[in-house]
Amino acid sequence: MKKVFVVEKSDNVGTAVGEPIGAGETVGTEGRVTDRTVVARADIPYGHKIALADIPKGAQVTKYGLSIGSALADIKAGDHVHIHNVESNRGRGDKAAQAR
Amino acid sequence: MTEFMGYVRPNGAVGVRNHVLLLSGTVYANKLCDKVASMVAGTVSVTHPLGRCQVRPDLRMTRRFLAGTGINPNVGAVVIVDHFREDGMTAEDLAHDISEATGKPVAVVNIRGEGGLIHATEQAMRYAANFARALSDMRRESVPMSKLLLGTECGTSDTTSGLAGNPATGICSDLVIAEGGRAILAECTEWMGCEEWLTSRAASPAIAEQIVAGVKHIEQRALASGEDIRGSQPTGDNMVGGLTTIEEKSMGAVKKGGSAPVVGYLDVAESPTGTTPGLYVMYGPGHGAESISSMAAAGCQVLVFSTGGGHTSSHPIMPTIKVTGNAESFRLMSDTVELDVSGVLRGEITLEQAGQMIFDEVIAVASGRLTKSETLKDDNSFAIHRVGISI
Numbered sequence: 001m002k003k004v005f006v007v008e009k010s011d012n013v014g015t016a017v018g019e020p021i022g023a024g025e026t027v028g029t030e031g032r033v034t035d036r037t038v039v040a041r042a043d044i045p046y047g048h049k050i051a052l053a054d055i056p057k058g059a060q061v062t063k064y065g066l067s068i069g070s071a072l073a074d075i076k077a078g079d080h081v082h083i084h085n086v087e088s089n090r091g092r093g094d095k096a097a098q099a100r
Numbered sequence: 101m102t103e104f105m106g107y108v109r110p111n112g113a114v115g116v117r118n119h120v121l122l123l124s125g126t127v128y129a130n131k132l133c134d135k136v137a138s139m140v141a142g143t144v145s146v147t148h149p150l151g152r153c154q155v156r157p158d159l160r161m162t163r164r165f166l167a168g169t170g171i172n173p174n175v176g177a178v179v180i181v182d183h184f185r186e187d188g189m190t191a192e193d194l195a196h197d198i199s200e201a202t203g204k205p206v207a208v209v210n211i212r213g214e215g216g217l218i219h220a221t222e223q224a225m226r227y228a229a230n231f232a233r234a235l236s237d238m239r240r241e242s243v244p245m246s247k248l249l250l251g252t253e254c255g256t257s258d259t260t261s262g263l264a265g266n267p268a269t270g271i272c273s274d275l276v277i278a279e280g281g282r283a284i285l286a287e288c289t290e291w292m293g294c295e296e297w298l299t300s301r302a303a304s305p306a307i308a309e310q311i312v313a314g315v316k317h318i319e320q321r322a323l324a325s326g327e328d329i330r331g332s333q334p335t336g337d338n339m340v341g342g343l344t345t346i347e348e349k350s351m352g353a354v355k356k357g358g359s360a361p362v363v364g365y366l367d368v369a370e371s372p373t374g375t376t377p378g379l380y381v382m383y384g385p386g387h388g389a390e391s392i393s394s395m396a397a398a399g400c401q402v403l404v405f406s407t408g409g410g411h412t413s414s415h416p417i418m419p420t421i422k423v424t425g426n427a428e429s430f431r432l433m434s435d436t437v438e439l440d441v442s443g444v445l446r447g448e449i450t451l452e453q454a455g456q457m458i459f460d461e462v463i464a465v466a467s468g469r470l471t472k473s474e475t476l477k478d479d480n481s482f483a484i485h486r487v488g489i490s491i
Binding site for chain 1: 344
């Protein structure tokens with residue numbers, strides 16, 4: 001079984017650091033969490049992240065035990081997690097400009 | 101207790117190299133410095149395009165970088181070359197800064213003052229040759245780790261950096277500090293999103309406030325621009341590699357700082373005044389060569405450079421050890437990358453073991469082992485941070 005790397009126990013995403021993962025494959029975990037499995041709902045390229053749990057729209061996406069951003073849409077366990085469904089909470093000059 | 105073999109300088113600082121430095125004061129002296137360094141054993145040249153037509157704060161920055169490089173204990177003696185005496189940052193100013201801080205031998209060669217390029221080259225060569233012979237009498241001595249200031253950097257980061265290379269570098273940094281040494285974490289842009297990892301370890305509330313203020317200063321510039329930071333951080337190649345946000349990139353980067361207490365906050369190229377063991381955080385640029393030159397000017401004798409894609413970066417006077425967590429990068433770039441810690445991601449070695457591998461390499465290099473880049477004379481990473489425009 002292919003595995004994704006999980007940094008901290010509280011993380012809701014894992015990172016593909018071995019072979020790329022295809023949609024429909026069952027994936028295990030390596031790192032701080034070693035007993036999880038999830039079915040990939042999309043292709044996960046090398047270096048990219050997969051959701052280990054459902055993450056509702058607006059909830060925090062966590063890696064290293066901290067938020068790496070907010071979910072832009074409802075994310076299902078097994079989804080590819082990247083710039084199409086996560087936005088940064090920091091350095092948002094665009095939002096600051098809107099507020100002005 | 102771990103010790104390393106270094107060159108004890110008159111002011112008590114310890115070098116891990118014993119270079120005669122040909123230090124260029126201005127772009128017009130660069131070639132002369134390079135030529136002398138190629139002709140005289142034991143010498144290295146540091147050149148740059150600055151020193152003229154800079155606004156005052158920029159000129160002060162240039163002076164701090166150049167003087168700091170000469171002050172670094174890896175340098176045993178300095179020959180400063182300038183082409184024309186110009187107020188603001190003369191070769192004499194640099195010589196004063198270096199000699200006052202260290203007592204090490206410093207000579208100044210002014211191209212015009214010597215009667216032109218050929219006479220100046222001869223004079224610089226003679227100074228360099230005499231210094232090199234005198235320094236060759238020095239012998240390495242066993243010294244405690246409290247004499248080591250370790251720099252840490254990451255560049256060409258990919259997904260493996262934050263998961264293997266950087267956390268292993270952080271464990272190495274912790275090991276250095278546990279033995280009484282000091283380490284620097286720079287690249288302040290990349291603390292954004294995980295300030296609390298640093299502030300929660302700050303030795304005083306003042307240091308915690310400086311950390312927050314430093315990041316805020318950088319974030320304010322992004323906010324004032326009216327732009328979304330996502331246009332530039334993470335970079336396009338970071339995103340292709342799987343990094344989604346600046347927060348994620350930051351967390352991977354700050355992992356190089358390990359888990360030791362943060363005992364000091366430094367400005368760009370500022371040397372720690374205290375000798376308290378611990379992590380010193382440095383406000384500074386994300387630009388790799390500027391960042392590592394800033395740490396060399398602050399007195400770091402050895403640098404650990406964690407790289408996802410593999411790297412050639414190497415500072416002229418500060419041995420630069422490269423580490424990667426990407427097995428393919430190691431295969432492609434092992435001419436200049438020392439260590440492969442990709443076993444962490446395959447579950448073959450622990451992060452602690454990877455950190456110990458890096459620590460052992462730091463001790464070996466501090467005691468005289470050449471880095472791969474030093475062996476190939478590929479010292480490519482001296483750059484001075486700019487804070488203003490050329491005028």
